Amino acid sequence: MSTVDAQHEQDGRDETLTADAExxxxxxxxxxxxxxxxxxxxxxSSFQQEESVLIDLLLKVEPRARVFTLDTGVLFPxxxxxxxxxxxxxxxxxxxxSGISLEQQAAQYGEALWERDPNRCCDIRKVTPLKEIxxxxxxxxxxxxxDQSPTRANAPKIGWDDKHGIWKAAPLADWSEKDVWRHIHxxxxxxxxxxxxxxxxxxxxHCTVPAADxxxxxxxxxxxxxxxxx
Ligand code: SF4
Numbered sequence: 001m002s003t004v005d006a007q008h009e010q011d012g013r014d015e016t017l018t019a020d021a022e023x024x025x026x027x028x029x030x031x032x033x034x035x036x037x038x039x040x041x042x043x044x045s046s047f048q049q050e051e052s053v054l055i056d057l058l059l060k061v062e063p064r065a066r067v068f069t070l071d072t073g074v075l076f077p078x079x080x081x082x083x084x085x086x087x088x089x090x091x092x093x094x095x096x097x098s099g100i101s102l103e104q105q106a107a108q109y110g111e112a113l114w115e116r117d118p119n120r121c122c123d124i125r126k127v128t129p130l131k132e133i134x135x136x137x138x139x140x141x142x143x144x145x146x147d148q149s150p151t152r153a154n155a156p157k158i159g160w161d162d163k164h165g166i167w168k169a170a171p172l173a174d175w176s177e178k179d180v181w182r183h184i185h186x187x188x189x190x191x192x193x194x195x196x197x198x199x200x201x202x203x204x205x206h207c208t209v210p211a212a213d214x215x216x217x218x219x220x221x222x223x224x225x226x227x228x229x230x
Contacts, residue, residue, distance in 0.1 A: 021158040026171035037139035047082040050143030052189040068095040072125040085190040097129040139167040
């Protein structure tokens, strides 16, 4: 790579990655990311319906691809069971990324920080561990879909992630929720059973209630995101 190309890659102007990306299918976006970045590429899984699809597609392209999850320590038992079911289905190990222990957090910031300061809690349990694990790679793949919330409406299929200084792909950006479920059922993929119990979006136990969209996350507050994608 020439110095100019390297500079453009750092600046998020690498046209070999972004050119025509919007016309690519989810599989083609994944192929492009794998071709360019594997093994310095990670797929982020929160064990929601989108990740069932993405893990399936990614492993078809590269069976040794790396998948990780942010284990906050307060995920639903159903989510931990889905984690295990996915590892068994695909014969992989999903890497956990964690912050300080819940005990350390309580000692340092007091009990139930999620009730008093959810932004700080997300920062400790999600944002910081994410930063740490992404520091070791050049690209990551996420399950964002544009119709999930107004904050995601303009997510590019492949773009430069300024926050983490690496490339980021959202192969399902233009998929609808129906598309996701069609793929899951057609391929009989494991998925989080909470979706069948009214949870469209699933996070930590303390901050998620059943809802038809992301309004079930931090319900009753104006918080929309964990701070992972902004
Ligand atoms: S979603 Fe809630 S419990 Fe989970 S890290 Fe954020 S504030 Fe803490």
